[in-house]
Amino acid sequence: MSYVFDFGHKHDRPPMEMKDLLGGKGANLAEMASVLGLPVPPGFTISTEACRDVMSSGWPASLEPEIVAGMSRLEETMGRRLGDAEDPLLVSVRSGAKFSMPGMMDTVLNLGLNDKSVKGLAAQTGDERFAYDSYRRFIQMFSRIVLGMPQDLLDAPFEKAKTAAGVESDSEAPSEALKELVADLKELVLQSTGKPFPQDPKEQLREAIDAVFGSWTSPRARAYRERERIDESLGTAVNVQAMVFGNRDDRSGTGVGFTRDPATGEKGAYGDFLLNAQGEDVVAGTRVTEPLSALSERFPDIYEELMSIFDRLEAHFRDMCDTEFTIEQGKLWMLQTRVGKRTGVAALRMAVEMVSEPGIALSKPEALLRVSGDHVEQVLHPRFVPGERTVLATGLGASPGAAVGRCYFSADRAAEVAGNGERVILVRSETSPEDVHGMLAAQGVLTSRGGLVSHAAVVARGWGKPAVVGAEAVNVHADSFNVGNFTVREGDVISIDGTSGEIVLGEVALTSSEPPPALETLLAWADEVRAGRLGVRANADTAADAANARRLGAEGIGLCRTEHMFFGDDRLPLVRRMILAASPDEQADALEELGEAQHQDFVGILEAMDGLPVTVRLLDPPLHEFLPDVELLAVKDAQTGLDDAERRVYEAARSWHEENPMLGIRGVRLAVVKPELYAMQVRALMKAVSDRLASGGRPQVEVMIPLVVTKEEMSLARSWVEGVLAEMGFGTGAVLAGEGGAKGADRREGGLLAPVTIGTMIETPRAALCAEAIAVDAEFFSFGTNDLTQMTFGFSRDDVEGRMMSRYLELGLLQRNPFETIDTDGVGELVRTAVERGRRTRPSMKLGVCGEHGGDPESIAFFAEAGVDYVSCSPYRVPVARLASAQAVLRQRA
């Protein structure tokens, strides 16, 4: 097999499908040249296979002869010879890997110039300045990339030359100065490397190709691939292409063009053009570009040709394309094309519109695969309109979306001012359940402490309200905050971006928060695709959240955290009474009152989710979360003393204090220590079910036991739940493992359409490993992947995410933040194990995911592969999850 392929080579397959061999750039150049017959400057691609062979055992014997042959063909086509003293051919040498690695790989332009050919170029173009400017650019680029000399060293002589010539910009440097500069640069190369700058164009070419191969293994390229999970063994192709010059004269120019508007998705060409310029000038932004439409006046024929090319590219690639082109003395050349990047709005609009455009006619599955979760996320939340801004500090982006408002430092003040119609950002060192009215009133929340699972983060995400948390540089005081010497006072305006974590002084313009109509269309297609394969539910704890989740497309609640019902102002005293109870009777009284309150909450949730399944997780957190902070009470004790009631609370808080609450007495463990608790909760739930049935509703409930680690815990907890079901006339028939729900019918006695099922979270490594035994008494599993990740890694999310995670990602000690995207090697193995073992006992077992990973597209793909039945995520992630689930189903089919 050959190493070298001309752009016009007739391959067996379309070159655009051969990116493995030709790299992305080379494949698309060949597609344009050989398939579409577009005007592409001739050249050839040295394959990725050559790179792989060079990396493993140096240049193969046949490589150089093939390159020489390729170059001869190119010389023949162009009618010029590389380095010719009269009329030299110049080439570019560019990398081109299978996957784009922007800015990571090397390029050498103007190759073929030397002391003789520069004169030929000057003669041929009649432009000596152009020739010497090209030569000095080549020497600088080659010396940096191929010879490894530092950029600064190479820039210095040019700066000196410009000073000597008394000019400021590069383009003003006169021809003579450039000639002297070339001499200076060559001298510098000799001094630095001990060898003269290579004059032999063949040597230049070989060294440049070798350097481009070598750039594949540069540390920054490696780091980039590690981060982006690009296979290290792929290698890069190298494209050698005849140079064309947009900077030859006023009949020349260069531009970038998109076949549609990448910002809005609107049909029609979009781009920038610069007269008499090279590609770098467009990118550098030093000159003001003209819109592409200006071409139609300046070069009407070329404009027409370009528009026709755009149409052909779209029809051929069946997508919006991003192109680079150059006009050299009135002739159009296509330098590159690829499928273009786009905003969320544009992605949605194009995907939907292209389904009904006859020239493209995407299928719905194709359209679905064109849009990413990030695209959907973008259109669901307002964002900063791009532009200059002063970032005061950066925290953790804890809840996506951007917000602007005046700073207030207490929940009461924030609520009061917001009540007067003011937009408010609530700023706190951290939030607690006592701050929720202020959070609700605010546009966004900023805290200086806490991680992505802190109170502020969880509550804000639940409400889809922008939040930046754990901004350690921010020091929060009573009515101001400072970042270093800079102070922001109550009433000052700031803007926050809950995606990037940026905190900006003053008002930043925001994008619209109204999702485009295309979203609705696309998600409806997504729902068709995943129907019966992968469900999407929401994590919701209140009737309002449930209603919101349903509006966003949730097909049930995968996680209703009953503890959130305990934190209300009216509930907390009851919870404390229960904890402090001196006698069983006193405890029973408190539980009874709590149960009544929970009952009302459940009625609202079941009403909002009528006809859809609601998974209710019984109480999970450790009791001290319901008690005040021990340290605050200790300080108060020291300062003013505590009264009797306070002292009781203090003692209880101290007694329930835990060293590692994440691994402490919570979940089913707490229920074992306080056995009446779960019965109360189930009673409240079933009362709500009865109420809903009486009102003609169709409640569907699933009772979930948290933190089970042994089969015996599950059996015991099941017996509590069944006890209450029996007591309330909902029947007690346990669905035994393997019986596929046959006995479940008993439980319909209470008038339910579907039986109440009892299951557990799988959120510890042991539960996953022992899933086969636990499944005997569990009718469903829901993977609590947050805790499972914490325990599998031994990472406390609160502790490691702020101080450690960024360092770990930077050093490549982790490829991904495992709290955002599931760790398929470790945590994922446990998930797969539990799926397999759970279904071994109970083939029909229902499996869900209710950790934050349930809303992450990459994780959803993993879960689909692993065989779960549904994912559950926060309400505002539901649209993303609907799309990602459909994509996962489509990819599995493929």
Added chain:
Amino acid sequence: MSYVFDFGHKHDRPPMEMKDLLGGKGANLAEMASVLGLPVPPGFTISTEACRDVMSSGWPASLEPEIVAGMSRLEETMGRRLGDAEDPLLVSVRSGAKFSMPGMMDTVLNLGLNDKSVKGLAAQTGDERFAYDSYRRFIQMFSRIVLGMPQDLLDAPFEKAKTAAGVESDSEAPSEALKELVADLKELVLQSTGKPFPQDPKEQLREAIDAVFGSWTSPRARAYRERERIDESLGTAVNVQAMVFGNRDDRSGTGVGFTRDPATGEKGAYGDFLLNAQGEDVVAGTRVTEPLSALSERFPDIYEELMSIFDRLEAHFRDMCDTEFTIEQGKLWMLQTRVGKRTGVAALRMAVEMVSEPGIALSKPEALLRVSGDHVEQVLHPRFVPGERTVLATGLGASPGAAVGRCYFSADRAAEVAGNGERVILVRSETSPEDVHGMLAAQGVLTSRGGLVSHAAVVARGWGKPAVVGAEAVNVHADSFNVGNFTVREGDVISIDGTSGEIVLGEVALTSSEPPPALETLLAWADEVRAGRLGVRANADTAADAANARRLGAEGIGLCRTEHMFFGDDRLPLVRRMILAASPDEQADALEELGEAQHQDFVGILEAMDGLPVTVRLLDPPLHEFLPDVELLAVKDAQTGLDDAERRVYEAARSWHEENPMLGIRGVRLAVVKPELYAMQVRALMKAVSDRLASGGRPQVEVMIPLVVTKEEMSLARSWVEGVLAEMGFGTGAVLAGEGGAKGADRREGGLLAPVTIGTMIETPRAALCAEAIAVDAEFFSFGTNDLTQMTFGFSRDDVEGRMMSRYLELGLLQRNPFETIDTDGVGELVRTAVERGRRTRPSMKLGVCGEHGGDPESIAFFAEAGVDYVSCSPYRVPVARLASAQAVLRQRA
């Protein structure tokens, strides 16, 4: 196959090997009767198979006829008929499972008595009182066990009868009173059950047998089996045996006898005898027994016969036997024998002596299997001499052994008083590094807070000093403690037992703490057996601990926790300077000084372990452990304010505070955040190695990286260590996975006999799952099963062990405390996985265990099975681990 076997039945195998079928008691009775020809009252065994069949599907058709036939044979042998009105045969019906379940199963005596046969018995024995006393005993026993009537109800009429007769003890009740009592009891049965007391002896027999079968599934028997891990499906056998009466006259009696002293192991019969009495009377302790030797005067022939039987039993069972016997009118009957229970001292002595006794001639492996870890533990530490005592409260037995001393409540006072020669118990609510001089001076330590891994527990175990921790009932004040209303003041004497956790008021006599010479002999045999198969190392952090561990037989250090070197009075200020450092230079200075201190520590440790491997774990705990408690500082701030230095410490403590330190920034994570730390430690270690080499020593070191969860962490940490090795001239050749150490030779440059190896702890589920990748850069794994258990279960040992664990064990939610005995289902699967995957990458990988499980015999058996190379435990557990390891090797061979 038959269900019923006479004791004299000729089986194909020795009956003593048929406990599966005959149960323990039945097998040994048959052995004595059919093989040894000893005088056993005739009878038969109904097999465990019958029980299993009855449990699964009721009485099989052939069972009753077989029992009737067995009874006919017994009647023929005895020449009397069951329930005969003239000369009745009486029988006992006793359970007898494969494994002894003391007190769990039921027995019925004197069966066959009814209103007619009681008269025959009276006539035959000429003792009406005896006959009616036997009858009333039978009615009471049968009614309770077979008819399920409550004990209290059945005792009441007898109490009434004695009051009516004006007597106090049972034996004084006259014949007439007993006759009336029999009538009253029968009436009571009729009233309670609605049926008369059964008069048909066949019906009595069938019901008694059925009740004994049924007692197998009683809740308490089930709970016992669950605790002792006895298979639920085994079932029990039932033994029906002719009654003999030691209470017939003064030529009768009963006794229990051991073939050697079960307390000391001394050769020669040992036991108790009671004239004219039944077995219950010996057990009840209501009459003072005579020593067995008294028999030699009273019944010289019988004594001689018994001694000869003892000799035969020992020779036959090849072990010390425990027997029950009865003399009826001058004739000796053997009622039971089994291998006898024994103290630790006795077990050791007998095991060793029986190897050289020609009649028994145990092999060394047999001797090793005769001794348990508990036996060894007993002789290593003093214990309470058995007897009456007032237990004030019970805490967690945190460090075995008993101690007596006067209470002191501060480390300074304890050290001062101990310096004057007083024995002291240090009592604190909890201990900290500032208390260690007091702990060192004390006989034992008592704390009211903290669990089995608290500071007090860990330090005390390391020193082999008795400690009771977490005694929640104990309220500790400045110079006293109270338990409820009872106060113990400074100087009062208490005794504590660090095995049982008992706290006793006053002085309790203690056993000797000098291990018997047999221990040394036995452990030497153990070492021979396990040589090259399973090593035993110690966890030791100081030169003194290392020397002690070596004295106790450790073959190296499996875990040297370098952080313990940081807690010294002279070190803590340095550690704090390092944490508080405002600049890299300041930090480097502090690290340098710390390094110098560690260097000296390492020299001492390497000297003590010269020639043996020392695994040095680099710093593991989170930094806040080196800082004072945040709450104390907050309170001080509120009370008196903080000075500048204190405020800096306070802020650092607050900043390094973690929500879940177990899952926080510690181990290699800390080293990533503070990268100079590990280099400093390795430099200090290698300086010590150089010093030892210069003094002619043979240091062997293994550098262990804690808390690794990714391959990349391991690579990075390895590069740090190798950097220091190279810098110090110890070579840098990495032993690559699979190369089996070939390149390791490079590292001998420094003059080492064995290369420095670099490995990691496997202490998170992810590390276990990803062992194959981590092994690429790790030359050894050491399982940190404490943390692995914490994370696999999600159990914080500090938090769950006190409040939750006992409840979980009681309810059967856990079969074992997984921190004491490894959880083979969950944690064990991870260990097996890591062993297999680690060796897949590196077949020669060295594997150890350094969690507390390394000293637990049952866990050691698991580790041997899993294929580890050594276990490491606290120095005082080394002898137990040596024995347990040898046993594990022997059992694997079998």
